[in-house]
Amino acid sequence: MRAGILRSPSPLPGFGLSFGIMMTVLSIVVLLPIGALLGRGLMIGPADLWDMVNSRRIWSALTLSFRAALIASLFNLVFGLMLAWVLVRYRFWGRRFIDAAVDLPFALPTAVAGIALTALYAPNGVFGQALAPLGLQVAYTEIGIWVALVFIGLPFVVRTVQPVIEELEADLEEVSATLGARRAYTLRRVILPTLTPALLTGFALALARSVGEYGSVIFIAGNIPNLTEIAPLLIVIRLEEYNYDAAAAIGIAMLVISFAMLLAINAIQTWSRRRIGLV
Amino acid sequence: MSDIALTPPVPVTTEAPLIRALLIGVALIFVALFLFAPLVTVFVEALRQGWVAAIDALRLPDAQAAIRMTLTIAAIAVPINAAFGIAAAWAITKFDFPGKAFLITLIDLPFSVSPVVAGLMLVLLFGANSTLGGWLIANDMPIVFAFPGIVLATLFVTFPFVARELIPVMIEQGRAEEEAALTLGASGWRIFFTVTLPNIRWALLYGVLLCNARAMGEFGAVAVVSGKIRGETATMPTMVEMFYNEYLAVAAFTLAAVLAMLALLTLLLKSLLEWRHADLLAATRRH
Numbered sequence: 001m002r003a004g005i006l007r008s009p010s011p012l013p014g015f016g017l018s019f020g021i022m023m024t025v026l027s028i029v030v031l032l033p034i035g036a037l038l039g040r041g042l043m044i045g046p047a048d049l050w051d052m053v054n055s056r057r058i059w060s061a062l063t064l065s066f067r068a069a070l071i072a073s074l075f076n077l078v079f080g081l082m083l084a085w086v087l088v089r090y091r092f093w094g095r096r097f098i099d100a101a102v103d104l105p106f107a108l109p110t111a112v113a114g115i116a117l118t119a120l121y122a123p124n125g126v127f128g129q130a131l132a133p134l135g136l137q138v139a140y141t142e143i144g145i146w147v148a149l150v151f152i153g154l155p156f157v158v159r160t161v162q163p164v165i166e167e168l169e170a171d172l173e174e175v176s177a178t179l180g181a182r183r184a185y186t187l188r189r190v191i192l193p194t195l196t197p198a199l200l201t202g203f204a205l206a207l208a209r210s211v212g213e214y215g216s217v218i219f220i221a222g223n224i225p226n227l228t229e230i231a232p233l234l235i236v237i238r239l240e241e242y243n244y245d246a247a248a249a250i251g252i253a254m255l256v257i258s259f260a261m262l263l264a265i266n267a268i269q270t271w272s273r274r275r276i277g278l279v
Numbered sequence: 280m281s282d283i284a285l286t287p288p289v290p291v292t293t294e295a296p297l298i299r300a301l302l303i304g305v306a307l308i309f310v311a312l313f314l315f316a317p318l319v320t321v322f323v324e325a326l327r328q329g330w331v332a333a334i335d336a337l338r339l340p341d342a343q344a345a346i347r348m349t350l351t352i353a354a355i356a357v358p359i360n361a362a363f364g365i366a367a368a369w370a371i372t373k374f375d376f377p378g379k380a381f382l383i384t385l386i387d388l389p390f391s392v393s394p395v396v397a398g399l400m401l402v403l404l405f406g407a408n409s410t411l412g413g414w415l416i417a418n419d420m421p422i423v424f425a426f427p428g429i430v431l432a433t434l435f436v437t438f439p440f441v442a443r444e445l446i447p448v449m450i451e452q453g454r455a456e457e458e459a460a461l462t463l464g465a466s467g468w469r470i471f472f473t474v475t476l477p478n479i480r481w482a483l484l485y486g487v488l489l490c491n492a493r494a495m496g497e498f499g500a501v502a503v504v505s506g507k508i509r510g511e512t513a514t515m516p517t518m519v520e521m522f523y524n525e526y527l528a529v530a531a532f533t534l535a536a537v538l539a540m541l542a543l544l545t546l547l548l549k550s551l552l553e554w555r556h557a558d559l560l561a562a563t564r565r566h
Contacts, residue, residue: 009375010373010374010375010454011458011461012373012374012454012457012458012461012467012470013461013466013467013470014369014373014467014471015370015373015374017366018365018366018367018369018370018373019366019370019374019376021362021363021366021367022363022366022367022370022371025359025362025363025366025434026363026367026385026386028431029431029434029435029438030385030386030388030389030435030438031385032404033397033400033401033403033404033431033435034388034392034400035404036400036401036403036404036409037396037399037400037403040403079306079309082302082305082306082309083306083309083310085302086302086303086306087306089293090299090302090303092303094307096550098306098307098310100546100547100549100550101310101314101315101546102310102314103546103549104314104318104542104546105314106489106492107492107496107542107543107545107546107549108317108318108496108538108539108542109495109496109497109498109515109516109519109535109538109542110496110498110499110516111496111498111516111517111519111520111535112321112496112516112519112535112538112539112542113317115321115519115520115523115531115532115535116317116318116320116321116324116535117317117320119320119324119532120316120317120320125320126316126320127316147313150313151313151314151317154313154314170292173292174292177292183293183294183295208391209390209391211393212391212392212393212394212395212396213393214393214394214395214498214499214502215394215498215499215502215516219520219523232393232394232395232396232499233395235395235396235399235503236395236502236503239399239402239503242408244402244403244406244408247399247402248399248403251395251396251399251400254393254396255392255396258391258392258393258396259391261391262384262388262391266384
C-alpha cells in the first residue's frame, strides 16, 4: 500500500487503489491547472499583476460581472423564495411539472439559453417588440445580462430553500397563531428567520455561478467595451490576442472573487449550523 | 362585540385564499416568462423555415462533425468521471484519514470556478507557450486546441457531479454491510459489486445523468481550450455559437434544439429517479 501512513484502522480493502485513483485524477484535472494559473501569477509578480488589472476596461468588466450577478441574485432571492414556497405549500394543477422545470437552467446548455434569450429580447423578438413601446431595451444592454443571469441562478435559490421549507414544523406556526399572531407576523418573525441561512446560501451559490457565467451572457450582452463587456469575455479576448499574462491577471482576479465567495458560503453554513442546526 | 362575529375567518397556518391564488399566479407567470419562453423560442426558431430546412441543417458536415465530437467527448469524460467519483467516495467514506474535509472542498472547487477561467488554466498549463505544452507539441501530443484538451476541460467542469452525489449516500449507509461481507470472506471487488454497488446504483445513475448533461452542454471552458476548429474540435455548443455568428440562424437553433431535447430528456429521467428512488438519492434529501 503506497499510502500506508494514511491507512486507517478500517478493515475494508481498496484504500490504496481508491485513494490513488482519486488523487491522480484530482491532480491532473484540478490541482495542476490551478497551480499553472497561480504559478503564472507568481512569475508575473503582484506589482505587475496589479498594473495589468488596473485599467478602466478591466475594472468595468469586473464590476459589471459582479454588479449584474448581484442584481440577478437579489431578484432570484425574492422570486426563488416565492417559487419554493408555492411549490412546497400549495397544491395546484401542474405543480410537479413546474417543480421539474425549475432545473431547466441546470440542464440546458448555456449557449442554447444565450441564443434563445437573445432571439426573445432582440428588437425584432417577441419580448423585445412588447417592451419597445415602454422604452425598454433589454438585448445588448446591461438589462439583458441581468435577464440571462436570472435564468442561470434561479435553481440555486429554489433548490436550497425548498428542502428547508419542507422540513418546517407546523407546530411553530400553530403556536404562533394561538398566541395571537397574525399570519403576516408569523411569516415575518417565525418562518423567515428559519429560512434565512438557506436563503443566504442559495443567494451566494447563485452569485458565485453568475459572476463567472459566460455562455448565456455573451449573446445578449452586446459586448461593448466598458459598458456591456463581462470579465470572462475579456479573458477570451486576451487569449485570442495571445496575451497570456493579461488573461492570467484577469483570471486570478476572478479566482480570488470565487474563493472569497466559497469562504462566505462555508461561513454562512457554519454559522447557521451553530445557530439553528439547519443548512 | 358584534364586529368580531362579522370578521371573516382568517386562516392561521396558511395564507388567505386570495393571497395564495396571487402567489401561485405570480409564480406561474414568472416560470412562463423566464423558463418556458426561452425553451419554446429554441424550437420556434429552429422550425422557422420548416422541418426540411431544420433537417437539412443537421445534415451539414460541420453539424455532423460537432455531434460526433460531443458524443465522443461525453463517452470518454463521463466514465472517467464516474470512476473517479466511485473511487473518491470509497476512499472518503470507508476510511479515516487526515485532511478529509479539505479534500471534499477541493473536489467541490470546480463548481465555483468560472468555466472560462478553467479553460484559461488548461491553456496556461498545456499551451504552446508553457514548458510542458511546448514539449508535448514537439512530441506530437498537442493538448490545447486538440481533443485531449476538450476532454480535460469537460472533466474539470463536471468534476464534482458523481462524487458529491455518492459521498452523502455512502456516509449514511455506513460500513457495516461491507464489513459483514468481509468477515464472510468476500474479496474487495466482490464486496463492491455485490454489496456497495446495489446500494448506490440509483445515486450513481443520478450523478452520471447530471454529469452527462453538463459534459454535452459545456460551452465556456471548451470554447477556450478547443480553439473551435470546425470539423476538428468544434462541439455542438461551440458549433451553435459559430452558426449563430455567421447568421445561419436555422442551423444554430436546430443544433440548439437537439441540445434542448437532450436537456428535457435529462430532466425527465432525473424527475423519474427523484420520484421513484427519493430515499436512495442524496440530492432529494440534502442541503
